[in-house]
Amino acid sequence: GHLAMHNRERFEEEGVFVVNMMSSPGAGKTRLLERTLDDLASILNIAVITGDLQTDNDAQRLWGRGAQVVPVTTGTTCHLEADSVSRACEVIDLNPLDVLVIENVGNLVCPASFDLGEACRVVLMSTTEGEDKPLKYPPMFKLADVVIVTKTDLADAAGFDREKAVANIRSVTPQARLFELSAKSGEGLNDWYTLLLDSAPRHFAARESAATV
Numbered sequence: 010g011h012l013a014m015h016n017r018e019r020f021e022e023e024g025v026f027v028v029n030m031m032s033s034p035g036a037g038k039t040r041l042l043e044r045t046l047d048d049l050a051s052i053l054n055i056a057v058i059t060g061d062l063q064t065d066n067d068a069q070r071l072w073g074r075g076a077q078v079v080p081v082t083t084g085t086t087c088h089l090e091a092d093s094v095s096r097a098c099e100v101i102d103l104n105p106l107d108v109l110v111i112e113n114v115g116n117l118v119c120p121a122s123f124d125l126g127e128a129c130r131v132v133l134m135s136t137t138e139g140e141d142k143p144l145k146y147p148p149m150f151k152l153a154d155v156v157i158v159t160k161t162d163l164a165d166a167a168g169f170d171r172e173k174a175v176a177n178i179r180s181v182t183p184q185a186r187l188f189e190l191s192a193k194s195g196e197g198l199n200d201w202y203t204l205l206l207d208s209a210p211r212h213f214a215a216r217e218s219a220a221t222v
């Protein structure tokens with residue numbers, strides 16, 4: 010809608026790469042962000058908006074890791090909308106920012122229908138959730154720019170069938186980039202970090218100019 014368009018224009022003007030991160034509850038969004046901030050906040054200027062029905066528990070887990078974190082409680086609404094993102098952005102200084110990650114409410118259904126003005130939609134599914142999430146929630150996966158299989162360290166214990174999962178993801182979204190990682194062991198994190206580093210416009214420009222000096 011109009012508000013999402015307005016957000017997107019603003020993010021582009023300010024040179025901020027905005028990620029809308031979505032998954033079912035417990036797929037590991039907050040855990041991945043904890044690790045991401047620990048590893049990247051010294052080289053990227055990152056802010057996080059955390060959406061939850063109640064409590065700012067996720068925001069509390071992310072505070073003190075070198076990024077600005079703004080909790081948004083949605084009350085009874087099971088997704089974030091462009092206007093709540095716009096309001097959260099009023100307390101964030103967008104200008105120096107490289108990356109804004111919006112941790113959406115844990116829900117694989119309706120967040121798919123709400124454009125927040127993001128540049129990139131990232132959908133997580135964990136190895137502990139089974140392989141059939143893409144088949145059960147096709148709209149969410151269809152619109153993903155990136156699908157991240159999380160908790161690869163637990164794959165064996167969970168009896169995760171990787172080939173089946175990849176085939177299911179590919180049957181719904183042949184074009185999305187696919188990352189497989191563990192925020193715990195660190196395996197596979199480089200793909201995710203490279204995406205953030207390469208997509209952050211200002212960071213990229215700084216490296217370009219440093220390279221030409």
Ligand code: MG
Pocket residue numbers: 038039040067112
């Ligand atoms: Mg969370």
Ligand code: ZN
Pocket residue numbers: 086087088119120
């Ligand atoms: Zn909803």
